[in-house]
Amino acid sequence: MVMVMWRPASSAMSSIVLRPPLPAKSVKMALNTNIIISNPTKNENRKLPILLFDVMDTIVRDPFYQDVPAFFSVCIMRLESEYKRRMSLKELIDCKHPTAWMEFERGLINENELARIFFKDGRPLDLEGLKSCMQRGYSYIQGAEELLHDLKQNNYEIHAFTNYPIWYEMIEEKLKLSTYLSWSFCSCNTGILTDCSLGCMTQHLYLHIDTETLWETAASDGWRPSSAPRFDWPPPPKESNGxxxxxxxxxxxxxxxxxxxxxxxxxxxxxxxxxxxxxxxxxxxxxxxxxxxxxxxxxxxxxxxxxxxxxxxxxxxxxxxxxxxxxxxxxxxxxxxxxxxxxxxxxxxxxxxxxxxxxxxxxxxxxxxxxxxxxxxxxxxxxxxxFKPHIMKLSNSIVSKLRSEGHFMSIHLRFEMDMLAFAGCLDIFSPEEQRILMKYRKENFAEKRLVYSERRVIGKCPLTPEEVGLILHAMGFDNSTKIYLAAGELFGGERFMKPFRSMFPRLENHSTVDPSEEIAENTRGLVGSAVDYMVCLLSDIFMPTYDGPSNFANNLLGHRLYYGFRTTIRPDRKALAAIFIDREKGRTTGFNETVRRVMLQTNFGGPHKRVPPESFYTNSWPECFCQTSTQNPDDKCPPENVLEKLHRRLEGETTSDSDTLVQSNSTVSMADR
Known part of the structure; x- marks a missing residue:
């Protein structure tokens, strides 16, 4: 894969002197000297390079250097008279906050915070006036649109690679750059400024998730589950303390x-x-x-x-x-x-x-x-x-029916009354539903001031069914994906499920997989939760929507890790919250790419270090895993005859039951669980 970045010297971030833009012919000639545009039909096997374009003063005129200083004014005292004149670029640079704009470009602060700190001396900023000024100043640089059109016609893949804040959406609204390129690498979304090397961004170029590999188990890196004792472990004494x-x-x-x-x-x-x-x-x-x-x-x-x-x-x-x-x-x-x-x-x-x-x-x-x-x-x-044999039998039956048509995914859709009330996530519900949730919270949890907007932005709210669907769709799963839902009664009813169902119609639960009376009679209460647990354990992919210290999903994540690094999809709710909020406000440009970028930073079920607040029951690596080939004695698998050694030390026990302890150095079968 060849990548070419095109950013004329005039757009260097360190310079505040704007050189005249290159004319269209010069732009084409300069580009040709680097990549040689040719007609792809002449060589069908030739791989075209991927083009990364800086945007400001490369494709689009940047109003910052001329229009923005003119927008502001300076009060001048002369001969005891006061008058106003336009601010110069140097004066603007001198009086603005030294890092506010860069923080805005990186998405670290929003536009309201920018307005608050824009000037070092704290003077007010007319935010809406500034935005109108900049929007008026956006225009294609002469010849740029024609160049983009030619490249698009010749099947070049083009991405924006630019330092700019969320206001790039104003550029898109006015000039429709997405007709020619993808807003893939905008610093407000990546959090990275392009004055790093080009190489530091190439890892993000193809934000692609291979869903086919997710149906398989994650890479083990040579680790295997093992919970048998490795060092001295005496049997329990004959006499106990009580x-x-x-x-x-x-x-x-x-x-x-x-x-x-x-x-x-x-x-x-x-x-x-x-x-x-x-x-x-x-x-x-x-x-x-x-x-x-x-x-x-x-x-x-x-x-x-x-x-x-x-x-x-x-x-x-x-x-x-x-x-x-x-x-x-x-x-x-x-x-x-x-x-x-x-x-x-x-x-x-x-x-x-x-x-x-x-x-x-x-x-x-x-x-x-x-x-x-x-x-x-x-x-x-x-x-x-x-679990008891009848629970294992029911679970086996459901899994077999789900597997009869190929892979299936399980989702613990924790959009239930108790969790919503506990999390304090109320505002998306009707007044009557909010009253029910608040009553439940008052009766079951300690009093605490919870603000929905604050809770959501820090990832403390369960994902809605629609958000779950949007994540899976952005990752590349299509509407043929079979999904088993492990959940109690969803709060809010069908109106919350409808968007999810429209994206993924092949939804099942234990009642729809087998509507028989036996299933209905034996899947209530703890037994029903146990059946859901086993189906989720044995599914090809498991996705929790709210994993916490007191949650069904918490133990499942650890069990699937121990059960051979089975794939899990664990959305980072905190990182995704801002993306969903932007979408709700109509800012949808690059939504799928941004979601994929977040998901690519998560772990899909392989061995990984346990970092608080992750629970031991969610991730028992490395204590409950071992390696056959390792220099570290703490990680070495115990001997194959470990059970015999334990048995010899256990006085008074017969040898007939020694095979009931599942072999520790291999992945256990479903029947042994």
């Missing part, structure tokens, strides 16, 4: 995380873990419980090398009487450190024989400087927590 009960509140993701934390807390305190309680009533209004969702026998067997687990606190005999141990209730601090469990909690356990930790959501710090403890969390999350 029993640990926990009540896991929240939705499916919070509960899974809480179960992982409960197992780790039991290991830390040398406690016998009582089968965790799922507080389904507070969120799902059902009472499925742990036994109704997970395979209990598998859970206990899979963790036998780590902790002792019982289904209930046993009775004790004291003074000739049999009674149950009464667990002492404690409320752990949020994100409690390990030291809290080895001191406060352990002391109460030894005193009472059992403790009951409630609530138990986010009650153990995620970031722990002990890789073996983190790997235990992964063993629980990705191996021990296996």
């Amino acid at each position: 029993h640990l009960r926990v009540r896991c509140n929240g939705g499916l993701n919070q509960q899974r995380s809480a179960i992982c934390n409960a197992v780790l807390a039991a290991r830390i305190m040398n406690a016998t873990l009582v089968l965790p309680e799922l507080d389904a009533n507070s969120f799902w209004h059902d009472d499925s419980g742990f036994r109704g969702i997970y395979d209990v026998d598998h859970f206990i067997r899979a963790l036998r090398f780590d902790v002792r687990i019982v289904e209930s606190i046993p009775e004790i005999r004291k003074n000739g009487k049999t009674k149950k141990i009464k667990a002492h209730q404690l409320r752990p601090p949020r994100d409690a450190p390990i030291s809290w469990y080895t001191t406060v909690a352990l002391e109460k356990m030894k005193e009472h024989g059992a403790i009951y930790l409630t609530p138990f959501s986010h009650r153990l710090a995620e970031e722990i400087d002990n890789p073996e403890y983190q790997r235990l969390r992964c063993r629980v999350n990705y191996h021990a927590l296996r």
Whole structure:
């Protein structure tokens, strides 16, 4: 690929003296000396170069040097009389803020902020007058439009490569440059000024996303999932310090995380873990419980090398009487450190024989400087927590039907009442809908002042269905894409789904894939969420629209990473917010390219460093991954006979169950999950 940038010396950014523009004939001759325009039909195999044009004073007259100074005036005192005269360019340069215009060109400030700081001395700026002045001054440089027309006729690909603020839209409105070129590299969108080298921008030239490769798993870079112990890991002692009960509140993701934390807390305190309680009533209004969702026998067997687990606190005999141990209730601090469990909690356990930790959501710090403890969390999350057989069967059936016609994508469309109320994203709804959301928020969340416009611009609002469709369309997915929607009842009804459905009509959920009564009866509450979880886990691509610390999608992202780096599309809501806001204001030029630019900066499911606030449950790399060929002993895969070694150390256990712990050095199958 050949690229040629055309910017005459007259447009050098460091110069404030404007040279006369080159006449059309000179422009053509100068261009010919670099690339030699020829008729493509003479050589069908010849690849034409891609042309990058600076715009101002190359194609379009820049009014800044003459019109803008004339727009301003200077007050002069002479012989005790005051009169006004036009400002000179030098005077304008001297009195304007030294960096305001460059910040405006880079998109770091908006036009209102520019008006506020334009002059160093803080004098007011007539913003609308200045914009009118500049718009009047925009015109094609002599011969430029004819040149662009000739290049277009000869099938050259042309891009704008220019330093200019959002006001390039005024140029487009007046001169229609997009007839000939794409506004691909305008500094207000790229954030990069073109006085860097041409090479620093070439990576952005083809903002293309190969959607075909996204249907495949992401590159592993030699990493594979492995959560088996790598160093000394003794089995749980025969005698424990007492029993640990926990009540896991929240939705499916919070509960899974809480179960992982409960197992780790039991290991830390040398406690016998009582089968965790799922507080389904507070969120799902059902009472499925742990036994109704997970395979209990598998859970206990899979963790036998780590902790002792019982289904209930046993009775004790004291003074000739049999009674149950009464667990002492404690409320752990949020994100409690390990030291809290080895001191406060352990002391109460030894005193009472059992403790009951409630609530138990986010009650153990995620970031722990002990890789073996983190790997235990992964063993629980990705191996021990296996859904019951009937849930796995339903999930298998739905996935098979979706796959019968090729690839499919799953989307967790978190446009639901609880999340919208929590996020404070109300203004797009009717007054009655806003009243419902505010009532829900008041009843369920702490009082806090939330302003929709402020929340949205920092990425705190869930994407609307239409925004999801626009992202996928900009990335290159077409209307043949099959999409499975994992979501509860969407708030606001069909009017929010209609634009999405018009772009992507092949939308499915568990009810439409299989409308049978069996599916309807078995996909409510936690069970329905579990089915959605498995379908999303096994889909070719997964896209969350609002991933947070208490969200269904959070655990799925981590599970898909562990399940062989399966592709995920994670929109950067903060970066996309400004793009969507501009679109709503009618500024649509370059929309798809700008969206692609944002999406190309995201990770599509490969191994990547965990950076706060990303959760360990979203990204367990590198602790729960290993490499067979590495110089770093911490990253080296454990020996193949690691299970045999663990089994030999576990006194009193038979060898018949040793195969129930899923092999740690390979990607687990669906049945093993």
